[in-house]
Amino acid sequence: MLKNHIKIAFRSLAKRKAFALINIVGLSLGLWCTLLIALWISDELDKDAFHIKGNQISQVMTNVGSDDGSISTWDGTGYPVAETLMDQLPEIETAVRRTGPRGGLLKIGEKSIEAQLIGTDIGFFELFSFPLKEGEPKTCLKDLKSIVLSEEMVTMYFPDGEAMGKTVDLMLSEISEPYLVTGIFKKIPRQSTLKFDAVVPVDNFLPMNNKSWGNTWVKTYVLHGEGADLDLLGKKLQHLPEEMGDDKWRTLSLQPLNDRYLYSKFENGQPIGGPIDDIILFAIIAIFTLLIACFNFINLTTALAVKRSKEVGVKKVLGAGRGSLLVQFFTESAVQVGISVVFAVLLAAVSMPMFNAITEKELIIDFSDGQIYGILVLISLATILFSGLYPAFSLSSVNGINALNEKLKGNKGENFLRKGLVVFQFFLCMLMITGTMVIYLQLQYIKNRNLGLDKENIVYMPMNHETYLKSKTFKAELANFSGIKELSSASSNFIDSWGTTSDPVWEAQSPDDGQQWFTILTTDFGLMEMLNIPIKEGRSFSPEYATDTLNYLVNEEAVKAMGMKDAIGKSLSFWGDEGGKIVGVVKNFHFTSLHNPIQPMIIRCRPAEPDLVYIKTMPGRTKEAIAHMEKVHAQFSSLPFAYHFLDETIGNGYKQEQKTQQLVGAFTALAIFISCIGLFGLVAFMANQRVKEIAVRKVLGASVFGLFNLLSKDFLKLVGIALLIAVPVAWYYMNEWIQGFAYHMAINWWLFALGGIMLLGVALITVSYETIRAVRTDPAKSLRTE
Amino acid sequence: MLLKLNNIFKWVNSGGQRVFLLKDINLSVEEGEFISVMGPSGSGKSTLLNVIGMLDNFDEGEYSFLDEPVHTLKEKHRANLYKQYIGFVFQSYHLLDDLTVQENLEMPLLYKKVGSSERKSLVADTLDRFNIVGKKDLFPAQLSGGQQQLVGIARALISSPKLILADEPTGNLNSKQGEEIMELFKQLNSEGVTIIQVTHSEKNATYGSRIINLLDGRKI
Numbered sequence A: 001m002l003k004n005h006i007k008i009a010f011r012s013l014a015k016r017k018a019f020a021l022i023n024i025v026g027l028s029l030g031l032w033c034t035l036l037i038a039l040w041i042s043d044e045l046d047k048d049a050f051h052i053k054g055n056q057i058s059q060v061m062t063n064v065g066s067d068d069g070s071i072s073t074w075d076g077t078g079y080p081v082a083e084t085l086m087d088q089l090p091e092i093e094t095a096v097r098r099t100g101p102r103g104g105l106l107k108i109g110e111k112s113i114e115a116q117l118i119g120t121d122i123g124f125f126e127l128f129s130f131p132l133k134e135g136e137p138k139t140c141l142k143d144l145k146s147i148v149l150s151e152e153m154v155t156m157y158f159p160d161g162e163a164m165g166k167t168v169d170l171m172l173s174e175i176s177e178p179y180l181v182t183g184i185f186k187k188i189p190r191q192s193t194l195k196f197d198a199v200v201p202v203d204n205f206l207p208m209n210n211k212s213w214g215n216t217w218v219k220t221y222v223l224h225g226e227g228a229d230l231d232l233l234g235k236k237l238q239h240l241p242e243e244m245g246d247d248k249w250r251t252l253s254l255q256p257l258n259d260r261y262l263y264s265k266f267e268n269g270q271p272i273g274g275p276i277d278d279i280i281l282f283a284i285i286a287i288f289t290l291l292i293a294c295f296n297f298i299n300l301t302t303a304l305a306v307k308r309s310k311e312v313g314v315k316k317v318l319g320a321g322r323g324s325l326l327v328q329f330f331t332e333s334a335v336q337v338g339i340s341v342v343f344a345v346l347l348a349a350v351s352m353p354m355f356n357a358i359t360e361k362e363l364i365i366d367f368s369d370g371q372i373y374g375i376l377v378l379i380s381l382a383t384i385l386f387s388g389l390y391p392a393f394s395l396s397s398v399n400g401i402n403a404l405n406e407k408l409k410g411n412k413g414e415n416f417l418r419k420g421l422v423v424f425q426f427f428l429c430m431l432m433i434t435g436t437m438v439i440y441l442q443l444q445y446i447k448n449r450n451l452g453l454d455k456e457n458i459v460y461m462p463m464n465h466e467t468y469l470k471s472k473t474f475k476a477e478l479a480n481f482s483g484i485k486e487l488s489s490a491s492s493n494f495i496d497s498w499g500t501t502s503d504p505v506w507e508a509q510s511p512d513d514g515q516q517w518f519t520i521l522t523t524d525f526g527l528m529e530m531l532n533i534p535i536k537e538g539r540s541f542s543p544e545y546a547t548d549t550l551n552y553l554v555n556e557e558a559v560k561a562m563g564m565k566d567a568i569g570k571s572l573s574f575w576g577d578e579g580g581k582i583v584g585v586v587k588n589f590h591f592t593s594l595h596n597p598i599q600p601m602i603i604r605c606r607p608a609e610p611d612l613v614y615i616k617t618m619p620g621r622t623k624e625a626i627a628h629m630e631k632v633h634a635q636f637s638s639l640p641f642a643y644h645f646l647d648e649t650i651g652n653g654y655k656q657e658q659k660t661q662q663l664v665g666a667f668t669a670l671a672i673f674i675s676c677i678g679l680f681g682l683v684a685f686m687a688n689q690r691v692k693e694i695a696v697r698k699v700l701g702a703s704v705f706g707l708f709n710l711l712s713k714d715f716l717k718l719v720g721i722a723l724l725i726a727v728p729v730a731w732y733y734m735n736e737w738i739q740g741f742a743y744h745m746a747i748n749w750w751l752f753a754l755g756g757i758m759l760l761g762v763a764l765i766t767v768s769y770e771t772i773r774a775v776r777t778d779p780a781k782s783l784r785t786e
Numbered sequence B: 001m002l003l004k005l006n007n008i009f010k011w012v013n014s015g016g017q018r019v020f021l022l023k024d025i026n027l028s029v030e031e032g033e034f035i036s037v038m039g040p041s042g043s044g045k046s047t048l049l050n051v052i053g054m055l056d057n058f059d060e061g062e063y064s065f066l067d068e069p070v071h072t073l074k075e076k077h078r079a080n081l082y083k084q085y086i087g088f089v090f091q092s093y094h095l096l097d098d099l100t101v102q103e104n105l106e107m108p109l110l111y112k113k114v115g116s117s118e119r120k121s122l123v124a125d126t127l128d129r130f131n132i133v134g135k136k137d138l139f140p141a142q143l144s145g146g147q148q149q150l151v152g153i154a155r156a157l158i159s160s161p162k163l164i165l166a167d168e169p170t171g172n173l174n175s176k177q178g179e180e181i182m183e184l185f186k187q188l189n190s191e192g193v194t195i196i197q198v199t200h201s202e203k204n205a206t207y208g209s210r211i212i213n214l215l216d217g218r219k220i
């Protein structure tokens, strides 16, 4: 019987090729993007999920409160937190610190390698599932100067594969020290967010003021019982810093390891989102697109039901029960979905490199992995059920004898359903099209916004251990080239937000000023000039003033934060500095992405402590300048040369949004296309149904325009209704999204008008094609055929 | 006694008024009879046939088929009854366009859950008996009207029903084709199949052993 059903299903598809084509094209496209997104989501959900003890591990977060009541959350904690927690809270079985990954210079035999190192406590390999190939998890990090290497490092740099017990030289800061290889860990799973080449005990990274609670340079992980009440535990450790004598602004909280990746953004101490936002967004888009394709299927299948009711009638008279008819119609749906799945997989395979390029993933369709089958079966079943359910029930419920007597008229409820589905399709399209426009315009807005600094022709390069040691001569050599216009240094790339401090004290500070947080920018002379950051009051740093290496510039926000009337000449100090005077106020400029408002900033001049060397090239001579930089770099260091363009770096700060824009744009185009072919099918069907009516009207003298109006009015009305419903919904969600940027454009009514006109235009073209054809058919022809 | 209708009424409500489609119909049919139903268009012939064939309900009266009280039976039971004992032939043949002649013949057997080998042999026998072996792989659209009706009758007979209900079986055929179909009915009847046909043609009606005349849903 099933074989019979499948055979008949294929025949009935072959007979109604146009409809089958529309259904299959729509479903293939819908399934294609669902498949891609499902693979992407499952990859995201797999992140760090391989740790066997994962649901017993939490990370300790530091919450820093400020006077205005806001709390900022850091994923680092002070060094003493781990020990204190183990001492004070019996629920915590163990606590492990980690720092890095940080670059370190590793010397193995004659070879120097820049490796990514992490520093951890002894329990690291027991807590996390990074299995050791050789060595003992319990003891391998016991000695301060022990090192555990990656399998890859060993095969690459130990030709005989014998690394255990050998000594390597590691330079973490200024001096190189010997470390004993005590273990080798296996290849880190692709799903790990933490990647490193080597592990040493965390104390090797101890900074000067190591034991302070305020220096949050380590990540602290705790192991607790599986069913531990994290809320309760969180409450117990919340005020631990204050109880232990730290300041009251700092509190602790826990975040389960399994949430750590997906919920990385915090607001007021609570996780509010992160990658999970994109997962939800794209899951919704996938569902939308697939729904739109399913709606086509439902619409066309039920429209066709009028034609197929005779078949159902005959079958019922021949003794077909409802069940067997249901099976038949489900089989037909399943056959179409099945064909579409094959196309979807092919499309996905072909488009995967492009999708990976946009999403920066390494997804593959791996048929040796059970996961892909799971995903395919799941989305196929959902699609078959969703698209097949209604048509199957509706078709099989036709009353046999009425169908044969052709008393069956278009069912009112069904017409309503069909209209509703068309409205819903275009409603979704409108949401997506306005979403795409808002994202696009906001990115344009960001690109064109005056950042308050000049980022053109600026190249910067990070310093390494070797160049840092000879930074003075290094910089002098770099500057000694005609293609280089200016040279300076800075500790920032002007896009990533980095730490703030409440340490500064200033002249005439009053208790009313409260707790204030400042970003510290460390520069060399000439940076303000190079970036054209205007000085509002006072002067910039200048080598002519010997004391300027102790003096400060501040931005307008900082002046406000410190509550100063006249900032120039006021004294200021922090971080145990000697202290100096404020010599100038710079106009506000953006030093983090436009997601964040401009914060108070203090700029200090430390020519001897360059982090990133900044170079402004002569216009048109950038290539030469970079060649020169590379040459000079090679004279000073054996490590790889790296450089970045400032404008690119700043542009990359919006990669996430750009990625979202590209994907949303592509999926929107798909969704509109699928909706339109569905509309096309419906219009074609209706026109076909009314061929005779059209012919008669034409003979009676109806104008072409009148007929066109008659046929297309209803459909265009539906699209119009969809647009009207979509506007407030789109407006609401787009406003929400845009609030994520401290600086954003205004959402204008014309945006919706434009989106609506575009969509209506596409719908009009779709509808016109078939209607005009129907209207232009020679009436004699259609009347003769009856 | 094959079937018996007692005081059958069927009506529809239209504009607050009760419109009778069948009015007080009494009819007994013995096995082996060949009955022709006649009457003007709209007089209720098809309705009567559908009621007898259990494809349509009635509102009042009693109907027993092979001593089973049809009006009290559950839907499922009733379906089994007509699947087993009744075959239908239609004016417009109602063959399934997507299926070949052979597959059309097979259809009722599939719904009766007849086993595959038995199905095959029944289909082969029927094709032989109606001399349509050569057409078994053709689709209905490839046949003439007379041939299509032949297939329709073959399909009605394949599960060896006791009763054939034919609603204007020759209505769409020319007179020669019509005559052939009537001859076929006569032959089937002589083999013991009970036939009730609706016809407009006096000539065709004479093939039957009894004529029932309807007017406005009433037997006259």
Ligand SMILES: Nc1ncnc2c1ncn2[C@@H]1O[C@H](COP(=O)(O)OP(=O)(O)O)[C@@H](O)[C@H]1O
Residues within 6 Å of the ligand: B012, B021, B039, B040, B041, B042, B043, B044, B045, B046, B047, B048
């Ligand atoms: N379900 C129904 N609802 C309303 N009127 C019906 C229905 N079925 C049949 N009729 C009407 O009842 C009358 C008898 O129909 P029918 O039995 O088909 O007549 P015949 O086959 O004799 O031409 C016709 O006028 C028809 O329109």
Ligand SMILES: [Mg+2]
Residues within 6 Å of the ligand: B045, B046, B047
């Ligand atoms: Mg009739």
